[in-house]
Amino acid sequence: MKRLHLAWLALWLLSPWSFSAPADEPVRRLPVREYRDKMKAGWIGQIIGVSWGAPTEGRFQTIMPLEKMPPFSEDLVNGAFGQDDLYVEMTFLRSMEQYGFDVSIRQAGIDFANSRYPLWCANAAGRSNLRNAIAPPDSSHPEFHNCAGAIDYQIESDFAGLIAPGMPQIVIGLGEKFGRLMNYGDGMYAGQFMGAMYAEAFFETDPMHLIEAGLRAIPERSMYAEMVRDMVRWRRENPDQWEKTWALAEKKYNQDRNYNISALDVKREGAWVLMGLLYGNGDLDQTMIISTRCGFDSDCNPSSSGGVLFTSRGLSRLPDRYYKRLDEKSVFSHTAYSFPALVSVCEKLARQAMTKAGARIERDAQGEEVFVIPVCAPRPSAFEDLKKPGPVAASRYSPEEMAKITAGLKFEVQEFAPGWKLENCGRDMDPGLKDRWGGKTKVFVTHPLDRTTGCAFTRTVEIPAGKQTALRLEVGRHPKGDWLLVVRADGRELLRKPVDKTTAQNGWLTAEVDLSPLAGKPAKLELVNQPTGWSYEAGYWATIAIAER
Template identity: 55%
Template sequence: MNRLFRAPTRWLRLSLDEYVDRMKAGWIGQMVGVGWGGPTEFRYTGAIIPEQEIPAWRPEMVNQFWQDDLYVEMTFLRTLERYGLGVSIRQAGIDFANSRYPLWHANRQGRENLRNGIAPPDTGHPQFNPHADDIDYQIEADFSGLIAPGIPQAAIDLGEVFGRLMNYGDGVYGGQFVGGMYAAAFFEKEPVKIVEAGLQCIPSRSQYAETIRDVLRWYRQYPRDWQRTWELVEQKYNGNPDCRRFSCTQGNFNIDAKLNGAYIVMGLLYGQGDIERTVVISTRCGQDSDCNPSNAAGILFTTIGYSRLPERFKSHLDTRASFAHSDYTFEKLVDVCVKLARQAVVRYGGRVERNGNGGEVWQIPVKPPRASRLVQSWSPEPPSGVRYSPGEMARIRELPWARALAKSFEEWAPGWSLHHCGEDMDPGLHPEWNGRKNVFMTHPLDRQTPCVIVRTVEIPADRKVLLRLTVGHHPGGDWTLVVRANGEELLRQTVGEKTAQNGWLDVTVDLSRYAGQKVRIELLNEPNGWSWEAGYWAKIDIETH
């Protein structure tokens, strides 16, 4: 009986031209938001950014092709272009593992896990990724809604493929929430309804959903006072450890997906459809204050459409420039999104038709989204224990970061090896640093563990042997250079502003006392305060006279 009287499916109608118009605007919105907020990123953490600190918009700021928010999305889109919307999470992981761009936090750890043979979804599991609730997938999930107009389920499903590479629980839900808002923005302009549509895409009992419900409630209580809502968000979600249980705690910033998701929503709600208000409010909330306005502006611009955007936001867009680490120009990106969105329409029960003028029109069935199953990073389910097969590992060309760095160092300083190098400040070979060419940068592993450079050499019995080093420091900090031979400390020297000239210090250590012996030489980049502790090595030579 219920089947006989079931209400007919409601359909949404979207022309190809209208889709392209809104999708293009969504990408431009991301670029506008990240470019506008970029100068403020992490400068204000736990404080509202003063209005005078927000830069004025300039049209040339739109070309943000080098931003990680964007170039990671290009990898995901390329995977979908090659393998379709049904791509496996294992294949998505292989493609992400082979990316070569800089990454941080959950993205970086997830990629390292992949390169070490851990197969997804374990790569984002809290047992293997201490950044599981970080913001990473949230800032790169825009694509999932931009290729899913009116199809929130597609954004959810794409989050289960791509978001699980690096995140878990709320870290994944943040991306699914963002994707769901984009999917709604093709047909809805009212910010509250867009936020509520995104909320339907995540588990209702998740802390992320609780956060968004709180922001909606406080917005209704204080519709003209976004700073009061910011204070309430700050008290509950930044100052309360129960609401920050599995995101990065390094430094004084907070990149928990929930907190920053609240700032996206605040920009949308209090911006009330105005571009500048939306971006400025989302930015002034602080923390990751370029990524949050990027999400907010992308969603808002999708509601507006490219043809209706003010000229100052699109006049200087370079449509032929390529996104960093990608072959996609803006023009190619648009074409790929059209291809994938057309696939999504059909895959999720829609139809591709022609109107009376021969134009392409998409008929999209309205279906309530089915949120992912609730999991929590602080009380996770057991990992699946899956690993990549030898055949799959053969397709991962990039080495894990530590091995790749060690190989690069050995090529730079033959005979020497690198150990316990930390990831802070992105160590590696610099073609030029502070006036010197081919400088290798290292960093201590942590506050107690120095980075160590090692070589074992035979000291001739009848020659004078000197170790000559040229080392530098970051302008904002210093570090301690320690030289050991067979465990004996030969030198301990601060490398900093007071000891170096123009940022560089020349050091000579006489090794002749070890004549006729085999000696293990250790050079330590030792921390002495944990502020800009990188060691810069312009020369490591052993001279025999």
Template identity: 55%
Template structure:
């Protein structure tokens, strides 16, 4: 997995619907293997391993959801949508339901499902069950099936040298009438029809799984699980069992071109074994560093996977025997995979009405409370902004706002929630937010988290009792930025704070306020 993701990382999403030119393919260097420890494409699934390590193989899906909600790494796409829902109190499986999650068919669980096969050697029913638990935190339908397919290939790869049999084992884990399963069958057939021309097969993938609208339902474009799963298979089918060929072909297919070669290389690695990997891929690997946001370095990760695999084998009716030579052997029952009932992201089944209880919400470190927009409805922009202040920033008042850019409440802007948007009433005249506060003792400061509008700017001015305390232009990329203003000269005093959304011209002069907070060492 590490080989594929670090090799492809410089190309990720830079080439969509085009093949990456040969001269744009990064060159492998042995030290690259240590670029893995901060890779989100690797450490997310370690959260799932940790849940099972702490709570057992049968960890409830709701506990798995709490653990995922408490993760501290940045997320995107389905992962972010699912985690946001969990933090809002929408418990799994509804956290991934298309009614609440607009990314159900994204690639996310496919990226993270390697663990399910690695701890389920020869046991597809375990792979399927793990997908129904951990995959449903963020994905639905094909989004889950992509992960179950990958996990099923891993589970078989320990015992099989025939790639087509490995692919069949993955297929057996998902509904045969799903579009994802159709994609897998297409890739196998197209490869057999054009065994020496992977680019011709790539073109057929493009025509059907990107340009045919029948296969773009509930799709978010190039992040869709089917086209990226096709790129994984492209590398495996045309890589001829060679690690470099497999990674490079999967990468050159484009789209999520670090995750896809990671999945392909991981399956191939499980088929061939670590000892058969060329030294240039393994010789520089450092075993001590921990993967970001996790409890694991490489030895700890190997240990937890082996311990969980032993538990899965026992749970599935197998056992571990020791031969006369002292070597242990897993005795694994051979059982047919039984995939779940077909679910379609564009025609989803009913919601489960699953919400976290107050006791469960108390366990979530980063809860998100948002409000219905109707709570702040008012035809007057100033009254609308004041309603938001009363709820989100109590005690603050606003001067007049113009109706331009719709001042008021925004539930979410990017990954920021409960935002107030203000807009100056006219050119040259600011919106002023004001509050009288008693400045705390210690090392008091005012913290403001604010963003400009796209293609706009404004001047942020802070005054304390009418005296200028801080000013800066807020413009350029419309990301939220945090500014702090020291209030030590006023500690223990009651003062009037004023924040100015001062127009610098008259183009997109709105300000978006996410945090306005006065604090001291003891607050």
């Protein structure tokens, strides 16, 4: 296994980043002023797309009627400061800013593990693996989680193209580093495809040419590449009827389980991004509207199609209704970046990318800086099959590295309920400590491990003799769910009470258990969030207290 890991690492180090450009190679010239203009537009496009589509997210698994499309507002530009489509990829920018462009994949994993924002699907699974010492590349391997082909890196790969104009090999390498934290195979290729479209958008405006550039950056044998070719072919066959193409894509990439093989499968969602680019005819609004109306993850997809198309235009060529109300002082949630700070760090990293790609910076006749970028054909990552994944790398974090990871459930449990531990907590419904929930502050969310195994707070306590001692709990439920509160001491049941719309009418239930009979010897307490079905089974804990009277 150790040899496998070393071989994988050597291949990664040599392949994605290496350049062998001859001295007389063709180059592209990009004035730095134009780079800034288009890079800013790329971020604005992401922001507008995700903000516009946000009210529709997850509501439609069919084509959304046009009348359900939210109206455009000039305030949309300030609607994404709390969106994971933006702040997750800023974690990657921060890693490179702090540790350099060549930050190791292991350090990138530590930084991602230390993030404290809510996550879902592949992001949540990958971060959980990292926090449990499963280092990259194994953190994204299908052996360790079941949504490695999900949408996650696709929606957070925009940064890669925005700091690598005209440099698809850099984009591929960034995918091997940051996309590898949570995604595998098609899940990672999707992000490399998106990033390569962004990188090309600094020089090209035709959506078909942008798609071709993305396709060159991923393995030809991949299912994601097959999806891209399908979408281009269906567009040719149905030039004026995107709804027909939607039906073909939905049948193959949603209904067919040979293709839809992961939760939030990235091939389906990628098809809706392309739908906007292929049928929007270069119109900024229509591109995002079509991607949104395709349904499913209908905020992430217009964010991607909008971001790519806006980049190709540049901020100075956009109608000012998209950006004139931008709040340049607010900071994106969970980051160190306001919009101006984001722009600044992107330019800083783009200059570092130039060095890696063998590019240079010259000055034109007016003394303005110009990026001079070699034209190099990209070499895609090695092919991986989600259905038949390759061997694991046996990559684990050392105790010294684990000491650098200071975020996760075990830390949040100690903040919420010192002395207690958490056992059998599932990943659904974003477990962990929340600042506010249901009108209360500092609420801890748990979720059963599976349909029969409850999640439990556990603690061994010694109850003093001669005193009245009670366990006091305040627990809540999701508005659409219910669960069973079970309290045990040394395996003996002390309380069993449903937490449902009858017992917790305002969302909360208070329970008290007399612990006095346990006096005189240690006892292991278990407070269990036991499932009653498998729908919104999360437990919400506002108070766990042992009090003497």
